[in-house]
Amino acid sequence: MISGINLCVLCAAVLACLMVGSLHLRLNLFLYGVETLFIAGATVLTANAHGDASLICIAILIGTLKALGVPFFLLRTSEKLNVHRDVGAMITPPLAMHLSIVLFALSFVLTRNIPTPQLVVNGWYGAAAGISLLFTGLVVMLTRRLAIGQILGFLVIENGIYVFALTQTLGMPMLVEMGILLDMLVGVMVCGVLVFKIQKSFEHIDVALLTNLKE
């Protein structure tokens, strides 16, 4: 029997896989928002299960800042730069989606032997979802050419790390999670500004062409 927490994080992982399949920025950002909302839901369920009030606080922060604030900020950036669709790199989106599904399955194999605390029920699913999100984030970064795609991939990786930590420990200290959240937000802001700068200096935001910078 899969618990609510695990269901939520597995849904988030599946949504991330779906995200790989499309190059439309708007759809990607929407899927990322929904995925993060699922993670916020998982946090609320964890708070209920362990009776930890501070997790509720974190869940609210994730829901507002990560699930709504970040996608809107990136959406605004993309509209300012007048880009709506990524070009895609290395492998085509459908193939990339299948790859991430394979990695989703692989992460179950890889995390089977990860030792979990006694109190965590079915920690395996959570760990698998976390690792799968991490892989999916890497695949997103690999298959996107625009800088915004890279930021998105990074955000998915960050989600994966959070999910892994949430499901493998009995709730992180509030301070740690707040710190991570703050770091991520600052990172996204800096990246947003950087994307503008890159556009200004190079007249494009294509990271594949950044190899020119190599001496």
Place this chain on the structure above:
Amino acid sequence: MNSQVVFLESLFLLVSAAVAAFALSHKSQVSDKAMSYLLCAIASFAIAASFLGGSQIVGYETSAPLMLGVFPLTFLLDGLSRFFLLLLSAILFAIGLFSPGYLSHLKGKISGGQYWIAFFLLALSMFGVVLSADAITFIVMWEVMSLSSAVLVASDHTHQSVQKSALIYLGASRTASGLLCGGFLWMHSLTGSWNFASWNFAQHQAIFPALLILLGFCIKSGVWPFHIWLPYAYPSAPATVTAVMSGFMSKIPIYGLIRILIQGGLSSPEIINLMFVLGAISSFWGVLFALVQNDLKRLLAYSSIENIGLILLSLAISLKARAASLPLIADVAMVAAIFHCLNHGAIKSLLFLAAGSVDAMAHSRDLHRLGGLAKRMPWTMACFFIGAFSICSIPPLNGFASKWLLYQSLFKSTLLFGSYLDRGLFLTAICLLSAVGALAIAVFVKAMGVVFLGMSRSHTAEHAVEASPGMLCAQVLLAACCAGMGVFAPSLVSQITKIASSSTRPITTAPIDFALPIPLLAATLFATALVIYLLFLQSSKVRTFKTWDCGFGPLTAKTQASSDSFAQPLARIFRPFLKYETKATISGRDRRHFPEQINVEVKIVSILESRVYLPCLAVISYLARGLAKLQAGSIHLYLVYVCSTLIILLALGTVL
């Protein structure tokens, strides 16, 4: 005065001097004079500090703030380190005197700030290495020493040749440090201690760490076949740096060998035989290559290789004798090694300083462009001659005393050793050493004759003037050291014997009488020379006449015997070892009788360098280029690396 207090104070003084140099050198104009006097002051303080303690053994361990992470810095001042400290301080004092005059000739070529920071760091770290009592302190000080000396070698870094030398030196010292680290870590895992005193090399498992440590030290001191860096680094560095590098830094590995391996009871016959062979080959190889060099400093560099070889050979004899329980020979050879370290330190720093003043005054180190400096630089010549006589072991100078001891130990070993194989080995070594001695005389006769005698071969050499008083003072001081150490050799030897017998571990009970009748020998030699002069040479009348110039017109300085023409007959004999080629082309209408132009080209090819080291380097750089392809500059490729590493690590975690 408590010796521990003195010891601490001297260390503190050194550290603060380095800091002061650092602070002062931030200004672009550093006063060379001020820095040199500071160096002199520190050196004299160090001399005082090492004397005041008497024969006490002083140990010191730093406490909380002055620690390397969790490791305290531990120092030990005993008889052995006291002798080396004394040598270092004397060399530094002489360099302090020499520097202001010499550096004024290098104005604009080297940056004073960089030079002095590195020099003080080098001095500090050399004190540190000699005093260190555990592996961590040793390796840290050793690294500071290697790096700061590399910076000093690169002082005049605008020249491409200097850049190349500095790179080669850096490569060699990195390899040496790597091997040493490996050996130290291995020993730590065997004994569980970083302290040298608790390392025991007599056990069977310690053979590999001992080998690593030996190789590391061999590379740093320039023993064959690891001597490649030495003839590059020494000529490129300023003379003051070369003097301290050749005079003292090349002895630090020997000190390390005594301190770590020999006092640690090394007894493996394989390693001892390796030392013996390497020492013998180095001494021969060094002197042979010194003979065919045309750069004065390069010649001296090869001569350093020879002397390091002799020291290593003495150590090996000492160890062999200890293993065969012949404590008398063990002690004699050990004394020979330590004494030769001190002697060679004084001699070589004197010779390099003299070469430096020749270089500064005649603006060339090339033997083809020097000559006739005897009239223009008489004091420098006198000092150089004393150094050269000393290194050729002419009594009563100090080089003789230590070589005498080495020969004594070899002769005694040949008589007393049990196995005929060993006896044969020692007999071969005696033959080899006599050849080395003869060749060394040829080398220095060539150097002395070509640089100082005859006519000047170039315009710059013709207009050379005597070096400044400070530079001369430094050389005279070191020359006096050489003479003094030779004359007072018996008492010095009895002092060193005390250390040596404690280092070689079965302590000899019988007092050693080496019978070193230096004054008697010197008197005999002098009297013989006088008799020969009075009997044969004086009677021959001096005729003044012009040399027949074959009808070509007036003779020029170029018709004198050059360094090549001096070395060629000897080089021909050793053609199997030496790839020495001369090519002469004579051109002109009737080139047989009236040549217009004669070109002579001399080429020495180092087989070891071209056949062994260059291919190795080529392979390494080929592999490195392959590795550089990984760094493509593409973010996506880097992500693939990250992703695959993650998968592999997780998979490993699952499997294991």
